[in-house]
Amino acid sequence: MLALSAQLALSALLALNLPLARAASDDLPQVMRLLAARRHGRVDFVEQHFLSVLKRPVESYGVMTYDAPNRLEKRTVEPRPEELVLDGNELTVERKGRTHVLDLDAYPSILPFIESLRATLAGDLPALERVFDVDFSGDLDRWTLTLSPRDSKVSKTVSRVRIDGSRDVLLKVEILEANGDRSLMTLRDHPAP
Amino acid sequence: MSARGAWAVGVWLCCLALAAWAALDARYVADLSAFLPSRPTPAQQLLVDQLRDGPGSRLLLIALERGDVETRARLSAALAHRLRGDREFSNVGNGDEATAARDREFLFAHRYLLSAAVTPEHFTPSGLERSMQETVADLASPEGLTLQGLAVRDPTGEMLTVIDQLSRTQAPRPRDGAWTSADGARTLLIAETVAAGSDTDAQEHALAAVRAAFQDAVRDSPLPPARSVELVMSGPGVFAVASRAKIEHAVMRLSAAGSALVILILLAVYRSPSALVLGLLPVATGALIGVAAVALGFGVVHGITLGFGITLIGEAVDYSIYFFIQSAGGAPERWERRLWPTMRLGMLTSVCGFASLLPSGFPGLAQLGAYSMCGLIAAAAVTRFVLPVLLPRNFSVRDLAPAGERVARRLRAVRGTRAAVPWIAAFCLAAGSIAVLLLSRHALWSRELSSLSPIPATELRRDAQLRADLGAPDSLDLVVVQGASLDSALSGAELAARALEPLIAQKVIGGFDSPAVYLPSRASQTARRASLPDPATLARNLDEAARDLPLDAGKLGPFKSDVEAARRGRLLSAADLAGTSMAAGLETLTMRRAGGWSALLPLHAADPSRPSIDIARVRRALASAQSSAQALDLKQESDALYSDYLREAMRLSLAGFLAIVVLLLIALRSPGRAARVLAPLVLAVLTVAAVLALFQVRLTILHLVGMLLIVAIGSNYALFFDSGDRDGAEAGPTLISLCIANACTVMGFGLLSLSGVPVLEALGTTVAPGALLALIFAGILTPAPPTPAPPVHA
Numbered sequence: 001m002l003a004l005s006a007q008l009a010l011s012a013l014l015a016l017n018l019p020l021a022r023a024a025s026d027d028l029p030q031v032m033r034l035l036a037a038r039r040h041g042r043v044d045f046v047e048q049h050f051l052s053v054l055k056r057p058v059e060s061y062g063v064m065t066y067d068a069p070n071r072l073e074k075r076t077v078e079p080r081p082e083e084l085v086l087d088g089n090e091l092t093v094e095r096k097g098r099t100h101v102l103d104l105d106a107y108p109s110i111l112p113f114i115e116s117l118r119a120t121l122a123g124d125l126p127a128l129e130r131v132f133d134v135d136f137s138g139d140l141d142r143w144t145l146t147l148s149p150r151d152s153k154v155s156k157t158v159s160r161v162r163i164d165g166s167r168d169v170l171l172k173v174e175i176l177e178a179n180g181d182r183s184l185m186t187l188r189d190h191p192a193p
Numbered sequence: 194m195s196a197r198g199a200w201a202v203g204v205w206l207c208c209l210a211l212a213a214w215a216a217l218d219a220r221y222v223a224d225l226s227a228f229l230p231s232r233p234t235p236a237q238q239l240l241v242d243q244l245r246d247g248p249g250s251r252l253l254l255i256a257l258e259r260g261d262v263e264t265r266a267r268l269s270a271a272l273a274h275r276l277r278g279d280r281e282f283s284n285v286g287n288g289d290e291a292t293a294a295r296d297r298e299f300l301f302a303h304r305y306l307l308s309a310a311v312t313p314e315h316f317t318p319s320g321l322e323r324s325m326q327e328t329v330a331d332l333a334s335p336e337g338l339t340l341q342g343l344a345v346r347d348p349t350g351e352m353l354t355v356i357d358q359l360s361r362t363q364a365p366r367p368r369d370g371a372w373t374s375a376d377g378a379r380t381l382l383i384a385e386t387v388a389a390g391s392d393t394d395a396q397e398h399a400l401a402a403v404r405a406a407f408q409d410a411v412r413d414s415p416l417p418p419a420r421s422v423e424l425v426m427s428g429p430g431v432f433a434v435a436s437r438a439k440i441e442h443a444v445m446r447l448s449a450a451g452s453a454l455v456i457l458i459l460l461a462v463y464r465s466p467s468a469l470v471l472g473l474l475p476v477a478t479g480a481l482i483g484v485a486a487v488a489l490g491f492g493v494v495h496g497i498t499l500g501f502g503i504t505l506i507g508e509a510v511d512y513s514i515y516f517f518i519q520s521a522g523g524a525p526e527r528w529e530r531r532l533w534p535t536m537r538l539g540m541l542t543s544v545c546g547f548a549s550l551l552p553s554g555f556p557g558l559a560q561l562g563a564y565s566m567c568g569l570i571a572a573a574a575v576t577r578f579v580l581p582v583l584l585p586r587n588f589s590v591r592d593l594a595p596a597g598e599r600v601a602r603r604l605r606a607v608r609g610t611r612a613a614v615p616w617i618a619a620f621c622l623a624a625g626s627i628a629v630l631l632l633s634r635h636a637l638w639s640r641e642l643s644s645l646s647p648i649p650a651t652e653l654r655r656d657a658q659l660r661a662d663l664g665a666p667d668s669l670d671l672v673v674v675q676g677a678s679l680d681s682a683l684s685g686a687e688l689a690a691r692a693l694e695p696l697i698a699q700k701v702i703g704g705f706d707s708p709a710v711y712l713p714s715r716a717s718q719t720a721r722r723a724s725l726p727d728p729a730t731l732a733r734n735l736d737e738a739a740r741d742l743p744l745d746a747g748k749l750g751p752f753k754s755d756v757e758a759a760r761r762g763r764l765l766s767a768a769d770l771a772g773t774s775m776a777a778g779l780e781t782l783t784m785r786r787a788g789g790w791s792a793l794l795p796l797h798a799a800d801p802s803r804p805s806i807d808i809a810r811v812r813r814a815l816a817s818a819q820s821s822a823q824a825l826d827l828k829q830e831s832d833a834l835y836s837d838y839l840r841e842a843m844r845l846s847l848a849g850f851l852a853i854v855v856l857l858l859i860a861l862r863s864p865g866r867a868a869r870v871l872a873p874l875v876l877a878v879l880t881v882a883a884v885l886a887l888f889q890v891r892l893t894i895l896h897l898v899g900m901l902l903i904v905a906i907g908s909n910y911a912l913f914f915d916s917g918d919r920d921g922a923e924a925g926p927t928l929i930s931l932c933i934a935n936a937c938t939v940m941g942f943g944l945l946s947l948s949g950v951p952v953l954e955a956l957g958t959t960v961a962p963g964a965l966l967a968l969i970f971a972g973i974l975t976p977a978p979p980t981p982a983p984p985v986h987a
Contacts (some may be wrong), residue, residue, distance in 0.1 A: 049333050053344045055745045060333040080330040095334065 036123030198582035212485035219488030220659035244807025250390025265380035266369035284777035288372035321738035396430035483568030489627035509572035518930035539909035549849025569731035597925025626883035639891035692818030708782035873970030899959025
């Protein structure tokens, strides 16, 4: 009995796991292909920051625009208007009337925050794998990418990035920092004007 | 040798010995000061300080080109490491992470003394709430991700305020730990020399040190592509060294070439080596006496004065030519009696011209005047008193009388029979020249000091490129604050900064730098420290402020202890900045001068594509804020200074010309004769000026000096023609001596026009054609004598 139930359990597990394993091998490239095929996207975002220094989470929201292959624009409306534009490796931040231009390569601590999103949107698996160990779960209609920084210097700031999506649409981006702080960004299609 | 002759030689030798001693003992300088006023006004003094020792003057811009980015970054680190160990450099920047980390640490540790936002109001419940609200927003922003760790220690965002205060200008971006141009083509470094920019020797040494350090870095580099990387340097020191080398090189080369040519001509003419040696004695004596006179009169001798010395050869060599050829046939006594007075008058005319330069505030010109005057008098005296004594008994040069006769016949043919024709032609030429000069009068004179600069435009463009890459604009507009101490200068800078702040919003200026950002005055620091509340008050206010904020006041312990440490801490002094880039910032923007300190606030243009600033509005803003600061537009000031020199030189030249007129009137005792002597000279000057104007050459102060030289040299020709009798220019020997002297002059100055150095080219292109024209005009305009002069030696 015991042996049988163990076998059942095992087969049940196998039954559960086998399709999953197959999905990982087939669906990841397919999701990436779908994402890569998408040249333009425009979404509303709500971002919640759970920080140890805060009594309650702080929320920010705004609009994010993506143009393939490497232009990402994040326009925050609240709590304070702010614009962040990533073009190639150049990050332009406009804040309080001042414009700061940063070279992404010069700031390894910011890199994972940006690269996880940009490379995923571009469907660029090799780029993702340069920075992260990539773990895929779920299927085409409901997938989750779990990204762990490969570089120890990077993992000192970010311990994990989790991206939930459905086909070529990103739904949630969660960034877990090494110090326990966390931010969760929820994306929704931007209503057509 | 007669007793009188022995005396002459004795005096000459004594003078030579004394002059040699003075010349050897003299201090020779090759810095900017030849072009700077000797008696500056206070505003000019600021300009002079800036040009000599200002922050910009000590900055070396270094770029590594070719090779790949990573190799260049490694070389940059190796080069910076070597230069930092060199005492010649007070500061070396290359964008390395170690310095950046030290900077951040310093700024964070002293943020409450450095931040302008720290006021008593800042720490009230409402002040804290406002600044912490901002911090919460920052935390929610993408940038906030890098700030989270700081939030518990700096919830009021003081570090951001401090960074904002510092980053007024776009700094170059580090890549692989080294500053790299936006296009990635160049890796950049800056090195600041300890020595002043005006110390050309030290600058030259520093440049050599950079080159040697670079070669070592390349040699020790394990990366093979390092060999292909090239070192490029720019900056005021580079320019000073390059232009001095260029002038020195040109002067040496041209003096050698000019001397060789003159020697060849004289050898060909005299066919006698002893005549050649004797003939060069007046020139050599004149040069030596000239240098000695400058050394004794001015204390220092400017290198450029020696450069101009070549002009002396142009006239002094003529004296011995006149003597040998005119006294040919073994009659020095007759030459002394008949022709020496004419030559003496010619010499005095030249001396009058050069004497007019003596009062010039432009040390280069004053020295040129002294050098030429003393040199000419010495050369003429040697010709008159020493040469006849030294002349060997059987001395003779080739008989040139027949050649002279041929020239004389030609001249008579050109003049024709009617004396009026040449004069009518001359009037037409003069009228035409005056018309040309009048038409181009607005664009006739160059008003820019840079017109004297021997730096080619390509190098100026490269300098601009490197400055743009480095975000180190050439600070041409400055606000200068004086103070009795460093601290009072910093206080003044803070007051001026408050006056300048509104101009940024009004787009009059794009921004400014201030040394008080790196080291606030003690008054400001004390006020900021006094604004910090005691622990109990801070805790109370913080609780109240955080009540409605998402921030957890209970987690802000580190903030409270940091504030308390700052409240009990001591004030910052300049020594605390050591090892950070802030030390360099403070050092470049402050200057110790006699009786106190200056703080410099370089202004940045609102629109980088149109880098001009309305300096009058800046002055008004400063005045209305009761600030004693002065606003300077360095380019405008230096051009104004140059314009002053030019106006002064024009006035002095005119005075010199009038002195010559008076001298001729007295010596010739006839207005008509004086006019006949002057006419060819004036005509030559007018024609040369008109031709230069037609070729769109902007005239500089050196062209003016050249015109004075035309009059000085040409007056000899005109006087010999004027003496008119059988010993004058009409006689073959005299005429041919004038032609040979003229050939030497044209040759010498013609070479100058090929030098590639603007100051020397200006002299050459003016004097070479001017001297030739002066001779031709003097020959043609002198009325033919009633009867042709009989050949002298027949």
